Amino acid sequence: MTDFLNYLLNGLSLGCIYALIAVGYSMVYGIIKLINFAHGEFYMFGAFVGYYMLCFAFGGAANGPDLGFLPLLAALLAAGLATGVLAVAVERAVYRPLRSSGRIVALLAALGVSLLMQNAGQQTVGPKDRTFPHTFTFQRFPRTRVEPGSIVVGQRAPADLSIVYARRTASGQETIVENIASRGNPITEPAHKEMERILETAAAQGCEAAVFSYPAVTVTNGQGLILVVLALATAALYLLVQHTRFGRAMRAVSHDFEAAALMGINVSRVVAGTFFVGAVVAGVGGALAGGMYYNEIGPLMGLMPGLKAFVAAVFGGIGSVPGALLGGVLLGMSEKLVEAYCSSLYSDAFTFAILILVLLVRPSGLLGRPPSDKM
Amino acid sequence: MRRFISAGLVLIAWVIPGCGSGPGGVKEALIGANLELSGESATWGQDTKRGMELACEEVNARPEQKVKLRIIYEDNKSEPGASKNAMKKLIAQDGVLAVIGSVGSNRTIAASDVAMEEKVPLMTHASTNVTITRKGEYVSRICFHDDFQGPVMAKFARDSLKANTAVILVSRGNAYSEGLSASFRKTFTAAGGRILDELAYQAGTKDFKTHATTLKQLNPDIVWLPGYFNEVGLIVKQAREAGFQAPFLGTDGWDDPELFRLAGPAIKGNFVCNHFDAGDPDPAVQEFVKKFEERYKSRPGAMSALGYDAVYAMADAVNRAKELKPEAIKDAINTIKGVKGVCGTITMGPDREVVKNAVVLETGETAFKYRETVKP
Numbered sequence: 001m002t003d004f005l006n007y008l009l010n011g012l013s014l015g016c017i018y019a020l021i022a023v024g025y026s027m028v029y030g031i032i033k034l035i036n037f038a039h040g041e042f043y044m045f046g047a048f049v050g051y052y053m054l055c056f057a058f059g060g061a062a063n064g065p066d067l068g069f070l071p072l073l074a075a076l077l078a079a080g081l082a083t084g085v086l087a088v089a090v091e092r093a094v095y096r097p098l099r100s101s102g103r104i105v106a107l108l109a110a111l112g113v114s115l116l117m118q119n120a121g122q123q124t125v126g127p128k129d130r131t132f133p134h135t136f137t138f139q140r141f142p143r144t145r146v147e148p149g150s151i152v153v154g155q156r157a158p159a160d161l162s163i164v165y166a167r168r169t170a171s172g173q174e175t176i177v178e179n180i181a182s183r184g185n186p187i188t189e190p191a192h193k194e195m196e197r198i199l200e201t202a203a204a205q206g207c208e209a210a211v212f213s214y215p216a217v218t219v220t221n222g223q224g225l226i227l228v229v230l231a232l233a234t235a236a237l238y239l240l241v242q243h244t245r246f247g248r249a250m251r252a253v254s255h256d257f258e259a260a261a262l263m264g265i266n267v268s269r270v271v272a273g274t275f276f277v278g279a280v281v282a283g284v285g286g287a288l289a290g291g292m293y294y295n296e297i298g299p300l301m302g303l304m305p306g307l308k309a310f311v312a313a314v315f316g317g318i319g320s321v322p323g324a325l326l327g328g329v330l331l332g333m334s335e336k337l338v339e340a341y342c343s344s345l346y347s348d349a350f351t352f353a354i355l356i357l358v359l360l361v362r363p364s365g366l367l368g369r370p371p372s373d374k375m
Numbered sequence: 376m377r378r379f380i381s382a383g384l385v386l387i388a389w390v391i392p393g394c395g396s397g398p399g400g401v402k403e404a405l406i407g408a409n410l411e412l413s414g415e416s417a418t419w420g421q422d423t424k425r426g427m428e429l430a431c432e433e434v435n436a437r438p439e440q441k442v443k444l445r446i447i448y449e450d451n452k453s454e455p456g457a458s459k460n461a462m463k464k465l466i467a468q469d470g471v472l473a474v475i476g477s478v479g480s481n482r483t484i485a486a487s488d489v490a491m492e493e494k495v496p497l498m499t500h501a502s503t504n505v506t507i508t509r510k511g512e513y514v515s516r517i518c519f520h521d522d523f524q525g526p527v528m529a530k531f532a533r534d535s536l537k538a539n540t541a542v543i544l545v546s547r548g549n550a551y552s553e554g555l556s557a558s559f560r561k562t563f564t565a566a567g568g569r570i571l572d573e574l575a576y577q578a579g580t581k582d583f584k585t586h587a588t589t590l591k592q593l594n595p596d597i598v599w600l601p602g603y604f605n606e607v608g609l610i611v612k613q614a615r616e617a618g619f620q621a622p623f624l625g626t627d628g629w630d631d632p633e634l635f636r637l638a639g640p641a642i643k644g645n646f647v648c649n650h651f652d653a654g655d656p657d658p659a660v661q662e663f664v665k666k667f668e669e670r671y672k673s674r675p676g677a678m679s680a681l682g683y684d685a686v687y688a689m690a691d692a693v694n695r696a697k698e699l700k701p702e703a704i705k706d707a708i709n710t711i712k713g714v715k716g717v718c719g720t721i722t723m724g725p726d727r728e729v730v731k732n733a734v735v736l737e738t739g740e741t742a743f744k745y746r747e748t749v750k751p
Contacts, residue, residue: 006617010584062636063741128417129605131636138410138616160618176640179620182591191620194392220616294581296609296637339585343548344576 002216013223015229015332020285021309022324024278030254030319037110041249042118042305046283049299053078060133065172072135090276121299121368129298132291137175140218142350157181157300165209172243311355317368402442404693407465409476414453419678427681434690455485462489470567480504480551487514496705500685517729525558526560534565538596547575555601603628608637615641644736650733651680651718663717684716
């Protein structure tokens with residue numbers, strides 16, 4: 001049961017990442033009926049903007065000390081803005097001239113932009129994956145503090161035990177989590193010695209060190225941060241779409257493109273704005289998920305998440321923002337459960353089987369409205 | 376007229392592929408290198424190239440080297456298909472007499488088919504999948520293979536770490552990883568150990584949280600992880616974050632500085648088997664390390680060392696070959712005897728394999744540390 005909950009929580013954080021990308025897919029589709037296959041590359045672009053921001057503005061390095069939350073926040077903002085601007089530029093340069101050429105042409109152009117960005121990325125930054133600068137150390141929560149004296153060699157650990165300590169480095173301070181024993185395993189002598197050595201060193205340097213025990217179900221602060229960002233993005237999108245003039249214009253354009261134009265809505269501006277908003281969310285997602293959470297980025301990192309997010313958007317009902325969020329989260333969870341109880345090799349196959357199934361059984365998705373004839 | 380003839384002869388000598396006379400009547404042999412110069416394994420290909428360049432200069436400067444080497448480097452983009460093409464280009468267009476490479480087993484297996492068809496010898500310096508040399512007499516190897524590497528670590532797990540149970544984590548579809556998990560399983564169970572489960576992952580995966588949770592639940596004494604550093608770094612990091620504590624055991628696929636950046640301090644306390652240790656006190660090794668550091672301002676890894684040795688082996692074969700033709704060089708390669716290298720002595724067996732020692736290294740926070748040497 002506890003394992004099931006852990007799998008589910010891991011699936012939730014993965015699902016949040018899919019949701020962040022799926023939102024942009026769905027919004028753009030809702031407005032101009034274009035499946036923007038370059039959206040996964042916006043995610044990749046965001047990760048790289050975050051990377052360069054941390055490296056150059058904050059002196060971050062793969063092996064460097066913890067940069068902390070403020071630089072991460074700055075990197076996320078920069079990633080979002082830069083990706084938004086890029087998306088507007090792509091829309092202006094590629095999609096707008098093709099808007100009257102039919103949906104197939106636009107779709108092919110989107111595939112072209114996607115491939116162009118992947119290959120341009122490989123040419124400019126190199127094809128190799130690189131490590132994202134370190135911002136903070138993942139720690140598990142909830143946890144309770146344990147007296148080091150109560151930990152005895154040979155005794156079975158009642159719960160996971162680890163020592164969390166701050167360590168001085170050449171360029172600052174970093175937090176380290178060192179596992180002492182996991183639940184049910186005996187506490188070994190080397191682990192115990194290491195713990196005592198760390199406590200002594202920390203005390204001598206005036207750094208903090210504490211031993212914690214963890215319950216069977218935990219989340220890391222990294223996973224928590226992803227949840228928080230998704231919640232904020234959801235709230236912001238809700239306010240934008242439902243309670244602003246721009247949101248009303250978006251809904252009008254989505255409802256009927258031509259009628260909205262006849263009513264005096266600047267349709268081109270609405271389309272550009274939609275691209276911007278969708279790409280901001282994807283860019284933040286890239287820096288957050290590809291960067292902070294998985295800490296390995298490369299020019300092809302957007303490919304698979306982009307496809308999965310597309311499935312999530314279709315699953316939830318393409319064109320619907322709440323549908324994209326729900327689809328993303330459900331897809332992430334079900335993928336992790338398939339990995340856990342079936343085989344990790346089937347998770348991708350499973351995802352695309354869902355796509356086919358949804359298209360066959362309920363093409364409008366979970367929350368999508370079935371298409372109605374317009375009079 | 377005579378001038379025309381000699382000019383014609385020079386032209387012919389220049390056009391006839393693979394061999395020619397350099398200044399002073401010194402003969403030259405064209406050797407191809409089919410390497411991962413870009414793509415996912417680019418670090419290994421580039422490291423190999425550095426070692427080869429250094430060795431090439433050294434062997435050409437030796438007075439006893441009657442035939443000088445000239446090496447043409449071709450990129451296989453870390454893909455099997457591109458490796459086949461690189462091999463074809465080296466043979467058909469450049470007219471090389473023999474080829475060294477590649478690093479990844481999948482790439483070498485692809486290239487070995489071309490080697491057999493075109494009858495041009497292929498000597499791999501670093502691919503460890505056992506099936507490679509079974510292709511035929513034109514394919515040889517100068518490093519140990521996975522039927523050695525897997526058992527070395529299985530014995531290390533049983534004898535030195537006193538492990539009774541293990542979980543195998545295999546990169547499905549990767550010949551290298553699959554071969555190593557099979558050979559480890561055999562020795563580990565024969566030595567009385569128990570394999571609790573075999574988990575699989577796909578290349579390119581970033582999220583290993585499920586694997587981490589399952590590992591914790593299975594609670595093995597060690598995890599056998601024969602994979603490439605880019606996934607290994609993420610796996611170890613995410614497993615430690617989930618509170619999983621037992622050591623991971625790996626192979627030469629871990630050997631990349633990026634491993635330490637990806638995993639951070641979480642990487643310490645794991646063990647790998649490798650071809651080479653830059654900390655080896657052997658004077659020949661230390662001289663190589665010194666020369667390498669002077670030239671490239673970085674410490675050589677196993678790939679540089681193996682590339683370096685491969686050029687020495689090739690230089691020996693070319694020197695002894697009866698004529699400068701692929702077939703004669705093949706015969707010379709298959710009878711290499713006692714060529715001293717920085718990763719041990721190279722003597723080709725009848726199966727075109729060498730017998731060499733392996734070193735077991737322990738991962739510290741930022742680099743590998745020597746642990747023990749294992750003899751075959």
